[in-house]
Amino acid sequence: MDTSAFLKSHIRTVPDWPAPGVQFRDITPLLQDPKVFRVLIDTFVHRYMDAALRPTVVAGLDARGFIIGSVLAYELGVGFVPIRKKGKLPFTTVEETYELEYGSATVELHTDAVRPGDRVVLIDDLIATGGTMMAGRRLLEKLGAEVTEGAAIVDLPELGGSEKLRASGLELFTLLDFAGH
Numbered sequence: 001m002d003t004s005a006f007l008k009s010h011i012r013t014v015p016d017w018p019a020p021g022v023q024f025r026d027i028t029p030l031l032q033d034p035k036v037f038r039v040l041i042d043t044f045v046h047r048y049m050d051a052a053l054r055p056t057v058v059a060g061l062d063a064r065g066f067i068i069g070s071v072l073a074y075e076l077g078v079g080f081v082p083i084r085k086k087g088k089l090p091f092t093t094v095e096e097t098y099e100l101e102y103g104s105a106t107v108e109l110h111t112d113a114v115r116p117g118d119r120v121v122l123i124d125d126l127i128a129t130g131g132t133m134m135a136g137r138r139l140l141e142k143l144g145a146e147v148t149e150g151a152a153i154v155d156l157p158e159l160g161g162s163e164k165l166r167a168s169g170l171e172l173f174t175l176l177d178f179a180g181h
């Protein structure tokens, strides 16, 4: 079994959660087994250790992006910055509002989180409509940083997010996908 199929076999699908019609792709089983968690993180670490792709900062999207993003940053020896849902960050922020598969949200980033010249890998667990990652990218770019790549474990291609993100010019790296959402 290749890495993608191995990781996919540890994702649990929960039908009709958090709303009827949503097939929720639950990554918690990936994190729960230490051997699987290591394979997951090492896959990202190996990619971003490469000199050409090595970031100066890893930015993680609230909340599941924090779990993988902070470990990735630690392993790469770079800083981690959280992009949080509105109302959680205490210092001055920039903000963006966007639509989700089920609802809408506003995300914020501290104004001193990144600087012009930073090369940022922006990471989350999953791309659905792509709204969250697009909003995160806009926040980082508002502060003058370059998002060199967006990264996620799961792509839900039928929701169109990955295509939209790539069409906007973002480089995107995902480990596996689910056809049909």
Ligand SMILES: O=P(O)(O)OC[C@H]1O[C@H](OP(=O)(O)OP(=O)(O)O)[C@H](O)[C@@H]1O
Pocket (backbone or CB within 6 Å): 061, 062, 063, 064, 065, 099, 100, 101, 105, 124, 125, 126, 127, 128, 129, 130, 131, 132, 133, 161
């Ligand atoms: O591509 P999109 O349509 O924007 O959807 C993907 C986002 O939705 C989920 O987060 P959610 O907002 O449910 O928050 P959580 O991580 O706090 O559960 C997921 O973890 C991504 O962040």
Ligand SMILES: Nc1ncnc2[nH]cnc12
Pocket (backbone or CB within 6 Å): 022, 023, 024, 025, 026, 101, 126, 128, 156, 181
């Ligand atoms: N179908 C889904 N499963 C898990 N997380 C999600 N975020 C948005 N859509 C999702």
